[in-house]
Amino acid sequence: MHIFLIKSLLAVVLLLLSLVNMMTMFEMFGRQERKFDPETLRKVHRLSGTVFFLLSLGIAYICLDFLVKTKAEPSPRSALHAVFSVAVLFLLSLKVLFNRVYRQFYGRLQTMGLILAFVSTAMISSSAGYFLLVSKFGKETPASRTVEQKKDAVQAAGHMAAKTDPASIERGKKVYGSKCTFCHDPFSNKTLTGPGHKGILKNPLLPVSKKAATPENVAHQLRTPYKDMPSFSSLSDDDVQDVIAYLNTL
Numbered sequence: 001m002h003i004f005l006i007k008s009l010l011a012v013v014l015l016l017l018s019l020v021n022m023m024t025m026f027e028m029f030g031r032q033e034r035k036f037d038p039e040t041l042r043k044v045h046r047l048s049g050t051v052f053f054l055l056s057l058g059i060a061y062i063c064l065d066f067l068v069k070t071k072a073e074p075s076p077r078s079a080l081h082a083v084f085s086v087a088v089l090f091l092l093s094l095k096v097l098f099n100r101v102y103r104q105f106y107g108r109l110q111t112m113g114l115i116l117a118f119v120s121t122a123m124i125s126s127s128a129g130y131f132l133l134v135s136k137f138g139k140e141t142p143a144s145r146t147v148e149q150k151k152d153a154v155q156a157a158g159h160m161a162a163k164t165d166p167a168s169i170e171r172g173k174k175v176y177g178s179k180c181t182f183c184h185d186p187f188s189n190k191t192l193t194g195p196g197h198k199g200i201l202k203n204p205l206l207p208v209s210k211k212a213a214t215p216e217n218v219a220h221q222l223r224t225p226y227k228d229m230p231s232f233s234s235l236s237d238d239d240v241q242d243v244i245a246y247l248n249t250l
């Protein structure tokens with residue numbers, strides 16, 4: 001299962017827990033005549049709150065791990081999502097503190113609970129909601145997008161896109177022939193000193209670093225290589241663009 005799908009399903013559980021928390025609070029404080037035993041409501045509220053907290057930490061770990069591994073610059077949407085998630089963890093910690101230690105603030109807890117429910121919903125819909133919608137509920141993972149769609153997405157995000165004009169490709173091929181074929185085979189995935197480059201920009205991830213296969217990350221590899229590859233910081237920006245245009249055809 002794709003990691004985004006797992007995360008989205010966990011997020012749906014999170015949404016349900018936040019609903020349970022809100023409803024138990026409403027039942028506890030909102031009715032003139034209580035329908036349920038307050039002690040039971042309190043227990044359910046506390047239990048689902050604790051599970052919510054632990055699950056959020058788990059999901060935050062998955063997100064951070066993904067971010068570190070791909071070294072991707074967060075999109076505006078993921079940045080917004082990150083702000084919401086920090087707000088959730090912050091509000092939740094405050095709520096526990098006010099409930100346990102700073103009891104003078106106890107009266108604020110209900111309002112905070114409502115804000116927490118709102119921020120959680122915003123956090124979940126800006127990520128899981130979005131993902132489930134665009135992936136047709138997990139049927140199409142981002143990795144299965146076509147190269148054209150990937151290129152459009154990269155362009156839409158204002159990032160670097162590979163040039164496609166024949167002159168750039170031809171120039172890139174020359175640079176590649178003089179500087180790269182010593183260690184890389186352009187026509188297979190066999191490893192010489194470095195990995196083969198067949199389909200390098202068509203695969204979802206780069207072969208060694210496992211960063212997203214984007215022109216930007218290839219440019220980064222040329223300037224500051226992942227591990228053992230020599231740096232090509234002497235190549236001009238135009239040369240780099242041309243080499244990427246050529247790699248894009250492999």
Ligand code: HEC
Binds near residue numbers: 193194210226230
């Ligand atoms: C002296 C050998 C050598 C030369 C020359 C070389 N590379 Fe590499 N390349 C490597 C090695 C080794 C790796 C594996 C990753 C690493 O150690 O940085 C690699 C990895 C890569 C990767 C994959 C990076 C990743 O994140 O998985 C790309 C793309 C790449 N090289 C492009 C180029 C291009 C373009 C050139 C020519 C301008 C070039 N390399 C020249 C050795 C070389």
